[in-house]
Amino acid sequence: MREIVIGGAQMGPIQKADSREAVVERMLKLLSQAKVAGCDLVVFPELCLTTFFPRWYMEDQSEVDGWFEHAMPNDATAPLFTAARSAGIAISFGYAEATAEGQYFNTSILTDSEANIIGKYRKVHLPGHSEFDTERAFQHLEKRYFAPGDLGFPVWRNMDAIMGMCICNDRRWPEVYRVMGLQGVELVMLGYNTPSLNSQLAGEALERRLYHSDLSMTSGAYQNSTWVVGVAKAGDEDSHPLMAGSIIVDPNGYVVARASGEGDELIIHACDMDACNFGKSTVFDFGRHRRIEHYARICEQTGVELPD
Numbered sequence: 165m166r167e168i169v170i171g172g173a174q175m176g177p178i179q180k181a182d183s184r185e186a187v188v189e190r191m192l193k194l195l196s197q198a199k200v201a202g203c204d205l206v207v208f209p210e211l212c213l214t215t216f217f218p219r220w221y222m223e224d225q226s227e228v229d230g231w232f233e234h235a236m237p238n239d240a241t242a243p244l245f246t247a248a249r250s251a252g253i254a255i256s257f258g259y260a261e262a263t264a265e266g267q268y269f270n271t272s273i274l275t276d277s278e279a280n281i282i283g284k285y286r287k288v289h290l291p292g293h294s295e296f297d298t299e300r301a302f303q304h305l306e307k308r309y310f311a312p313g314d315l316g317f318p319v320w321r322n323m324d325a326i327m328g329m330c331i332c333n334d335r336r337w338p339e340v341y342r343v344m345g346l347q348g349v350e351l352v353m354l355g356y357n358t359p360s361l362n363s364q365l366a367g368e369a370l371e372r373r374l375y376h377s378d379l380s381m382t383s384g385a386y387q388n389s390t391w392v393v394g395v396a397k398a399g400d401e402d403s404h405p406l407m408a409g410s411i412i413v414d415p416n417g418y419v420v421a422r423a424s425g426e427g428d429e430l431i432i433h434a435c436d437m438d439a440c441n442f443g444k445s446t447v448f449d450f451g452r453h454r455r456i457e458h459y460a461r462i463c464e465q466t467g468v469e470l471p472d
């Protein structure tokens with residue numbers, strides 16, 4: 165048995181006016197709840213230090229820069245690393261990363277249980293658009309503010325397990341889980357900011373949006389025999405609702421923990437990494453069953469090519 169007690173730290177809304185320091189205070193509370201509950205690892209959401217700023221159209225680069233972190237850890241997040249180190253809890257969280265070379269990414273990091281950063285992932289599938297879109301009920305400008313991630317989908321050995329990360333929209337793409345699955349991933353961690361409404365489809369029910377989120381993560385877990393932890397930033401951010409629905413999914417695709425509200429909330433499960441072994445050595449033993457001679461199209465073609 166290789167048990168890791170995992171806390172999914174769903175976060176409630178962060179308003180535009182909220183400071184990083186106030187947000188980190190909330191994260192510290194979740195971390196101390198996790199410590200009391202005996203968690204070994206806590207996963208926080210995508211872009212969890214600020215409001216989901218890509219909903220706001222900005223032309224002034226200095227204003228855009230204000231939403232980004234130029235170092236990690238930094239003054240605002242240092243207390244989080246200190247607390248995690250003293251609790252012996254590994255953490256993962258998402259933030260907007262500005263590099264020294266002037267690149268901008270939607271990033272998440274993973275630490276070991278001594279709060280050393282051992283893994284970094286930069287979001288590959290950036291949804292939305294790059295210019296103001298008058299046709300949408302609200303904006304989703306990730307393609308304006310971020311470059312597509314340039315690190316691929318690496319995995320890391322941590323806490324006697326193989327761990328990987330993806331971010332929000334990535335969870336909807338089976339390729340993401342499979343690329344990590346091909347590296348033996350046993351735990352995929354992800355955070356999300358998913359609007360409760362579809363900006364291009366008035367009337368789409370929240371129930372359907374939650375269903376698609378579950379469907380994406382449960383199928384990714386089952387088809388790669390891996391744990392998946394998906395954590396929302398949820399609730400009403402300056403009158404823009406984000407859906408909740410944080411879950412922990414086992415390697416059979418069952419949801420074993422689910423958030424009940426839209427606020428700061430810790431969901432917990434003791435995840436046995438050995439539960440991945442059966443699926444990985446039978447129906448999803450990739451080495452025995454995959455037929456890569458028929459999969460070339462997946463890497464050679466982006467969009468649909470219709471038959472004549």
Ligand code: CDT
Pocket residue numbers: 210291292304331332333334336356357358359
């Ligand atoms: N943050 C993020 O990736 N959100 C997307 C919303 C897509 S709507 C343009 C998601 O897939 O949940």
